[in-house]
Amino acid sequence: MPEMYFSDAIRAALDEALTRDASVVLMGEDIGPYGGAFGITRGLHEKYGPERIIETPISENGFVGVAVGAAMTGLRPVVEIMFMDFILLAADQIINHAAKLHYIYDGQVKVPLVIRAPAGAGRGYGASHSQNLENVFLSVAGLKIVCPATPADAKGLLAAAIRDPNPVLFIEPKALYGARGEVPEGDYTVPLGVARLAREGKDLSIITYGACVPLALAAAGELSEGGLEADVLDLRTLKPMDLTALEATVAKTGRCIVLEEGPLTGGIGAEVSARIGERCFRALKAGVQRVAAQDTPIPSATPLEHAVLPSVAALLAAADRLFE
Amino acid sequence: MPEERLLSAYRKMLLIRLMEERIGALFTEGAIAGTCHLCIGQEAVAVGVAEALELGDEVVSCHRGHGHLLAMGGEPARLLGELMGRQIGYCRGRGGSQHLSAPGIGLLGTNGITGGGIPIATGAALSAHLLRTGAAIVCFFGDGATNQGVFHESLNMAALWSLPVLYVCENNRYAMSEPVCRTVAGGDILARPRAYGISAECVDGMDVEAVEAAARRALAPLRAGKGPAFIEAATYRFCGHSKSDKLLYRTREEEAKWRERDPLTLTRLKLEKAGWKETLPWIEEEVRRQIAEAEEACRRSPLTPPETALQGVYADA
Known part of the structure; x- marks a missing residue:
């Protein structure tokens, strides 16, 4: 089994999902040629083009809402929130819409949406770029919340989250991006909900x-x-x-x-x-x-x-x- | 609009008007709980736009969405059932007045957060664009929603990405109680989409033919991949914002002036002039019967069992 960095394992999961499923699109700020603030999407823009790797303006509530609408109508968007702190700007679309629409519309729609959120302190970024806000979302019915701790889980849980028919908040601990570990090759998923x-x-x-x-x-x-x-x-x-x-x-x-x-x-x-x-x-x-x-x-x-x-x-x- | 189509549009507007009046009465009687936002006075906007749609097009609406549902061909019994928590309801009572959904007839959903549906409609247009479905997406909202950040964010993205979405702003002059002159800086709603390079026009929202024509004008380039469009429909709600509204913020004189332009009266006059005078009472009788039957069907439908409230929080794979 090859060893890889946690950040590369996330990119591998994204890459494989983009290859396997034509309905998967990535959305977020600077995720194109720049590769995202943490370099997670590096190379994907060149490989899949701007229709699959969609760079957005700095409009978190707007582009998360766009992803909700797209998820309801046949796409599987994976959204990157540059720093988890910025997710609060999209709280309305996540809490009032993404998480609730399947239930309140009585199952007539699904929202297969993944929101990736780099979180955590320890890098000196200060109060607006360091928070863990998962507790804010813990009470939101209809949302799933996932947070990997190893490169293998980073790949396997993200692959499972992308296939899940529900909105999934996927928390990426920034402190672990540089961690190394063995990661299974090819199609690999880790079931959600299992410790x-x-x-x-x-x-x-x-x-x-x-x-x-x-x-x-x-x-x-x-x-x-x-x-x-x-x-x-x-x-x-x-x-x-x-x-x-x-x-x-x-x-x-x-x-x-x-x-x-x-x-x-x-x-x-x-x-x-x-x-x-x-x-x-x-x-x-x-x-x-x-x-x-x-x-x-x-x-x-x-x-x-x-x-x-x-x-x-x-x-x-x-x-x-x-x-x- | 050919006369037969105008007649059918009139019938739809009348259905919306009489249904909304009946819903208001049921609310007053206590048969409907919660709140509801009626669209009495705004029927021509919903029907005019719906007349311009094609199979496969999708609509996202707002808190004042009963009319949009009915204009799309929604069943009165299932609307009423939704408001009364019956199994027959579109969402079996889970959504209620502000959260209707009927994807089978092209209504993706209505929405209780002002402006909340705007990015969702824009996202549906992203799907239509990337999946090459050829569908147009229509998004209804009020003048108040144009002050939400997400309105600007969504219009910006729709314009950047040339998405096939028609934004329809029903400017009924008041965001709840606050008049447009006190909430919209500059006073001109059309300046907002135009700032994003979106072609925009204002239409008489009391004239169903004018609305339909404007919608067709907007939809043709949009369907050809030319990007989003925007219509401001000048209209007025004859009722309050919601059932608790005492209408303290506007004058009876202003209301009377708008009542002279009642969309149903305007259409009726046109039809009478075209020789359909005899048919109109017959249509009204038929609509009243349809509503009575819908209410009957709704009351026959069982209340949704409480234990179902715990089901379906998550979608199954």
């Missing part, structure tokens, strides 16, 4: 996704040196969430930390903790711990940014609390 056990252990569970998976694995390595073995559950799909996998890991360990890159309050961890409380209360040996970004805007300067983001040290402290 992945990234590491097995019996003593505690770290439940996380995206860019925090490597962080969890690093902390698990340190914990292992101290004699504690952690399960690391990579959720992969945040909505609909794999509750079976959630229950299985908590039933096994009885102790868990929910880890995310986004803010603590109202975050993914709040939802995961509540589900665990409802479904696994008797299995719990300690209160569920959350590790997340502080409830601040993301500051720009590196030391400030690090001060508000989750860290291995914060995870180790949370693990200590589980065994107090």
Whole structure:
């Protein structure tokens, strides 16, 4: 199996979808000759031309809405939002339209649309180019939310998202673009809605996704040196969430930390903790711990940014609390 | 318009008028919940544009969409059923007054967010363009929607990409209660599409023949791949914005003046002059019977079972 960068795995999924399915089109800002702000679509414009790789003006609500209409009428648009922060400009078309039209029109239309959104901090871009906003969309019925943590999943989940008949918010952790890993060649999909056990252990569970998976694995390595073995559950799909996998890991360990890159309050961890409380209360040996970004805007300067983001040290402290 | 077609357009406008009046009455009786935005006074816009459409064309409408549905050939019983939460309804009551959809007759959907349908129509036109379907897409909205950012974003893209979409702005003078003079800077809606290089004209929205002719003029180059077009139809809603509207923002004199240009009266006069005077009462009787039968069919249809509310959040593959 060849190794490739996370970013190349995303491009491979796009490339294969464009080849396989003539109804797939890409839309977004600077995705043509420039190749997108992060170079993800580099080379695709030359290969597929401007009718398949559609460069848009800076009009997020407009072009996401255009993609919704196109998805309802025979195309499968994959939209790139340059930075996830800008997705808020398109919130109306995503929340009030893309996610709802299949339901409110009683199944007479489908909206097979993928919205790719590079997210996350750690690069000094500042508050308007660093957010994880998946929690904002978690309550939106009709939307699916996916976030890969490995190059293989980046390819497989994106391929599955493009084939899904529903709108899918596909979050790309910017911090992982340069990560390398083995990626299956050819037609490869990873089913949506199924979590992945990234590491097995019996003593505690770290439940996380995206860019925090490597962080969890690093902390698990340190914990292992101290004699504690952690399960690391990579959720992969945040909505609909794999509750079976959630229950299985908590039933096994009885102790868990929910880890995310986004803010603590109202975050993914709040939802995961509540589900665990409802479904696994008797299995719990300690209160569920959350590790997340502080409830601040993301500051720009590196030391400030690090001060508000989750860290291995914060995870180790949370693990200590589980065994107090 | 040939006389037979004018007669059929009149019948459609009358169906819309009488259906809207009946819906208003049912709302007042409490038989319809929620809200509804009636299009009484604006019938000629919906019917005139629909007369210019061809099979395969698609329409995206707004919150005031009952008339567009009926103009496209929608069934009154299924419209009423939608408003009354019955199984017979176009969306079995899931959508309600502002969220109708009948793709089978070319109505992609109506929309409760002002301007929300404009990019969606533009996207349907992108599909038509890239998939070479030959379809024209029509997007109805009001004067108020021309102040939404997404209106400008969509027109810009439609013009850049030469998409086959006809934007029809029903300028009924008021965005809810706010008059155009207080909401549209410059006062000229047509200046907006023209700024994007889109050919645009204003038409008498009370004259169904004029609307149809304008729609045909706009659609011909659009179908030939010349890009989007824009029509501003000058019209007036004789009723309030929604059923809660007390009409405190306009005068009875202004309303009376517009009533003189009632699209149904104007068409009736033309038909009488052409020798159809005897036929008109017969048409009205037939439309009233059609509406009574639709209401009957709607009431016979069971309420949509509550347990279905949990189904179909996601589409199956």
